[in-house]
Amino acid sequence: MRVLRWTIPFGIFVVLVAFLWVGLSRDPREVPSPLIGKPAPTFRLSKLQAPGETLSPADLKGSVWLLNVWASWCVSCRVEHPLLVQLAQENVVPVYGLDYKDKPDDGRAWLAQHGNPYTASIVDRDGRVGIDYGVYGVPETFVIDKMGVIRYKQIGPLTDEALQDKILPLVRQLQQ
Amino acid sequence: MIPELGHFALILALLVAIVQSTLPLAGAALGAPRLMALARPAARAQFFLVVVAFACLAIAFASNDFSVQNVAANSNSQLPLHYRIAATWGSHEGSLLLWTLMLAGWTCAVTLFSRHLPPAFLARVISVMGLVSVGFLLFLLFTSDPFDRLVPPAPEGRDLNPLLQDPGMVIHPPMLYMGYVGFSVAFAFAIAALLGGRLDATWARWSRPWTTVAWSFLTIGIALGSGWAYYTLGWGGWWFWDPVENASFMPWLTGTALIHSLAVTEKRGAFKSWTVLLAIVAFSLSLLGTFLVRSGVLTSVHAFATDPARGVFILTFLALVVGGSLALFAYRASKVGLGGVFGVVSRESALLANNILLIVAMASVLLGTLYPLFLDALNLGKISVGPPYFDAVFYPLLAPAVFLMGIGPMARWSHASLPSLWTRLRWAFAVAVVAALVLPFTLGHWSPLIAAGLFLALWIATSSIVNLRDRLANSHRTGPLDKLAANSPSYYGMLLAHLGVAVFIVGVTLVKGYEIEQDVVLETGQNVTVGGYEFRFLGVRPGPGPNYRAVTGTVEVRRDGRLLETLHPEKRIFNASGQAMTIAAIDVGVLGDRYVSLGEPLVNDDLNGAWAVRVYLKPFIDWIWGGAFLMALGGLVAVSDRRYRLAVRRKAAPMLAASGAAASAD
Numbered sequence: 001m002r003v004l005r006w007t008i009p010f011g012i013f014v015v016l017v018a019f020l021w022v023g024l025s026r027d028p029r030e031v032p033s034p035l036i037g038k039p040a041p042t043f044r045l046s047k048l049q050a051p052g053e054t055l056s057p058a059d060l061k062g063s064v065w066l067l068n069v070w071a072s073w074c075v076s077c078r079v080e081h082p083l084l085v086q087l088a089q090e091n092v093v094p095v096y097g098l099d100y101k102d103k104p105d106d107g108r109a110w111l112a113q114h115g116n117p118y119t120a121s122i123v124d125r126d127g128r129v130g131i132d133y134g135v136y137g138v139p140e141t142f143v144i145d146k147m148g149v150i151r152y153k154q155i156g157p158l159t160d161e162a163l164q165d166k167i168l169p170l171v172r173q174l175q176q
Numbered sequence: 177m178i179p180e181l182g183h184f185a186l187i188l189a190l191l192v193a194i195v196q197s198t199l200p201l202a203g204a205a206l207g208a209p210r211l212m213a214l215a216r217p218a219a220r221a222q223f224f225l226v227v228v229a230f231a232c233l234a235i236a237f238a239s240n241d242f243s244v245q246n247v248a249a250n251s252n253s254q255l256p257l258h259y260r261i262a263a264t265w266g267s268h269e270g271s272l273l274l275w276t277l278m279l280a281g282w283t284c285a286v287t288l289f290s291r292h293l294p295p296a297f298l299a300r301v302i303s304v305m306g307l308v309s310v311g312f313l314l315f316l317l318f319t320s321d322p323f324d325r326l327v328p329p330a331p332e333g334r335d336l337n338p339l340l341q342d343p344g345m346v347i348h349p350p351m352l353y354m355g356y357v358g359f360s361v362a363f364a365f366a367i368a369a370l371l372g373g374r375l376d377a378t379w380a381r382w383s384r385p386w387t388t389v390a391w392s393f394l395t396i397g398i399a400l401g402s403g404w405a406y407y408t409l410g411w412g413g414w415w416f417w418d419p420v421e422n423a424s425f426m427p428w429l430t431g432t433a434l435i436h437s438l439a440v441t442e443k444r445g446a447f448k449s450w451t452v453l454l455a456i457v458a459f460s461l462s463l464l465g466t467f468l469v470r471s472g473v474l475t476s477v478h479a480f481a482t483d484p485a486r487g488v489f490i491l492t493f494l495a496l497v498v499g500g501s502l503a504l505f506a507y508r509a510s511k512v513g514l515g516g517v518f519g520v521v522s523r524e525s526a527l528l529a530n531n532i533l534l535i536v537a538m539a540s541v542l543l544g545t546l547y548p549l550f551l552d553a554l555n556l557g558k559i560s561v562g563p564p565y566f567d568a569v570f571y572p573l574l575a576p577a578v579f580l581m582g583i584g585p586m587a588r589w590s591h592a593s594l595p596s597l598w599t600r601l602r603w604a605f606a607v608a609v610v611a612a613l614v615l616p617f618t619l620g621h622w623s624p625l626i627a628a629g630l631f632l633a634l635w636i637a638t639s640s641i642v643n644l645r646d647r648l649a650n651s652h653r654t655g656p657l658d659k660l661a662a663n664s665p666s667y668y669g670m671l672l673a674h675l676g677v678a679v680f681i682v683g684v685t686l687v688k689g690y691e692i693e694q695d696v697v698l699e700t701g702q703n704v705t706v707g708g709y710e711f712r713f714l715g716v717r718p719g720p721g722p723n724y725r726a727v728t729g730t731v732e733v734r735r736d737g738r739l740l741e742t743l744h745p746e747k748r749i750f751n752a753s754g755q756a757m758t759i760a761a762i763d764v765g766v767l768g769d770r771y772v773s774l775g776e777p778l779v780n781d782d783l784n785g786a787w788a789v790r791v792y793l794k795p796f797i798d799w800i801w802g803g804a805f806l807m808a809l810g811g812l813v814a815v816s817d818r819r820y821r822l823a824v825r826r827k828a829a830p831m832l833a834a835s836g837a838a839a840s841a842d
Binding site: 005006007009010013014016017019020021022023024 | 456457460467487488494498499502503505506507509510546550552
């Protein structure tokens with residue numbers, strides 16, 4: 001037992017390394033959303049570009065779509081925007097925008113300036129729909145399947161990696 | 177061409193490091209002097225090669241060579257020259273190269289100041305440091321090559337992170353790394369002693385100056401980082417318990433414990449295995465800090481580019497170095513024995529208690545830092561641990577350690593008597609208590625925490641005065657100057673460092689107790705009065721900078737209608753990255769700072785309208801850094817002690833022949 005005492009620091013260190021090892025494979029920025037696997041919260045909001053028309057998740061049943069939360073005041077949205085424009089040109093999956101806590105005029109001007117990748121954008125002026133969707137910060141992107149169930153949520157700007165490795169494979173799988 | 181030269185120098189450095197880490201070690205085991213003699217020249221050659229590599233990278237940065245990926249990602253042609261050079265260590269790759277450079281530099285320093293060391297011991301020390309160096313060079317060459325080319329070259333660089341474009345940030349990393357890496361010397365001495373099976377007072381005397389110097393650098397490095405956070409993050413905080421800050425603070429706490437425990441081992445031969453363990457832990461925490469910062473396992477405001485492959489490498493390296501050392505410790509330490517005996521009331525006991533408190537405090541910081549990771553690894557959810565945890569755990573642990581700082585230096589070695597301690601210290605104690613109870617009333621409002629903080633600071637000061645007075649009174653010399661000179665520099669260094677702690681505590685206590693923070697919206701010409709000072713906002717004007725556009729505000733500070741200072745807080749938008757940075761304007765004063773920083777304009781892009789302005793009064797905040805610098809200064813004064821050099825001179829004569837031979841072998 002007396003000899004064992006000297007191995008205590010070593011033992012503690014082994015446990016520490018085991019935890020660090022597991023920690024390496026985790027992404028501390030990945031926050032799990034309780035909404036995954038649940039039906040997308042419903043709403044009916046008017047479209048940004050055509051204020052007379054409205055849109056609801058129910059209208060999109062039967063197709064796989066992305067919901068991208070953006071705003072004209074959001075700086076990181078500019079980072080991901082070129083990816084969305086490119087995605088729209090490839091015509092793989094329709095992207096709907098949720099213009100979050102934004103003035104419609106500003107939103108329209110922003111799209112005119114940076115390009116409009118959205119099949120349609122809807123206006124969430126007071127951010128109420130954002131609350132239903134558990135929006136932490138803009139931008140966020142949801143993948144919603146044919147049954148209207150949220151299958152994936154990206155917090156923060158889309159990256160090429162996230163798009164190619166996670167979102168697009170998932171979309172293709174869901175589209176089948 | 178120059179980047180290739182740098183890359184080649186790194187490869188050569190790796191080869192030399194392999195030689196340095198194996199042959200002298202084998203020589204020490206076999207008793208072969210010629211193999212052991214390789215240690216010095218190999219260490220110096222490795223240092224030279226790493227300097228060449230570092231210079232090549234600096235040249236690539238200075239000359240805007242955007243065909244080097246590292247330069248293209250972290251510099252920009254508009255960046256002023258001094259920041260281009262500082263950008264050499266602004267990136268992940270560059271900062272690792274700096275780490276390696278420091279390590280090679282410390283090893284080289286060991287070869288220069290080691291005439292008095294037995295050859296086998298020196299060979300082991302240099303080999304151990306070489307082993308660490310091999311790990312870092314492999315890491316550089318295989319996962320983080322700073323010289324990677326970019327094909328085709330970028331027309332322009334992406335710019336250095338604006339937060340790093342600051343004089344404080346230019347010197348903060350080198351200082352911090354000097355400290356971090358400096359603990360590798362104490363570590364190598366400990367491993368060498370374990371390998372050789374000789375753990376005695378001489379070993380502790382050899383380690384002490386190295387440890388103290390490294391600790392002093394680390395202290396300055398941490399203080400610079402904290403000062404930088406204060407004036408550039410724009411919210412006036414000076415410590416955030418951020419994982420990266422904690423990563424530097426844990427080696428500091430352990431290093432502080434190590435300095436004190438080394439003193440006991442040197443003077444009394446006690447705590448031997450504990451001291452060795454501390455030396456191993458201090459450096460292990462430096463490595464762990466590097467892992468935490470570079471692997472991305474924790475989220476932090478220091479969002480460095482991270483990469484899991486690098487994480488795997490550092491973790492493996494960490495496991496080998498630390499695991500190997502602790503295994504060696506487990507194998508050998510049981511044979512070392514515990515060393516001298518001492519009474520319950522004695523300086524040893526006080527220092528032991530101080531050590532335990534410091535290490536428990538370190539463990540609590542470690543736990544808080546890694547707790548989110550533990551929970552996540554066990555699938556128990558995602559949480560973050562913030563200042564409430566650290567404040568609640570840390571201060572109660574450190575308060576008794578600080579209290580002991582008053583008693584420890586007064587207590588005799590081996591056996592002290594409580595009644596005599598009380599007789600000598602009662603006036604110091606009484607003065608500290610009364611002053612701590614009364615002072616808060618004169619400063620503003622009274623609160624128990626402020627009184628407690630002031631008591632600790634005053635207690636250190638008064639007990640130090642008593643200590644010095646007793647020393648002088650008991651001196652056999654005549655004349656006050658003679659009496660002062662009779663004490664060793666290490667004694668004055670200790671007093672100075674302890675006073676530094678007192679000054680630091682005054683700063684922390686008063687800024688926490690009396691700071692006033694107001695976020696206000698001001699139109700041009702409007703006033704706000706905060707704590708008796710009147711701040712008049714005179715609007716902003718835009719202006720160009722070398723590589724940014726700035727908006728500079730003008731704020732006049734008045735007291736009783738008299739103009740004290742005109743402050744110019746700034747917001748900078750960097751051209752290359754579009755990132756914004758806040759430069760607070762601070763009217764610095766010994767009794768407190770007046771701190772103004774610009775928020776945002778109330779209406780976007782309307783520069784001439786109202787602005788959100790933060791106006792803070794930070795009483796005594798500069799004492800925090802002043803205290804830190806006093807501590808570091810104390811460390812440096814202590815190292816100047818003749819005792820360490822006497823040991824050199826005494827052994828110098830017989831060693832001269834040997835070192836002459838080594839010099840000709842160079």
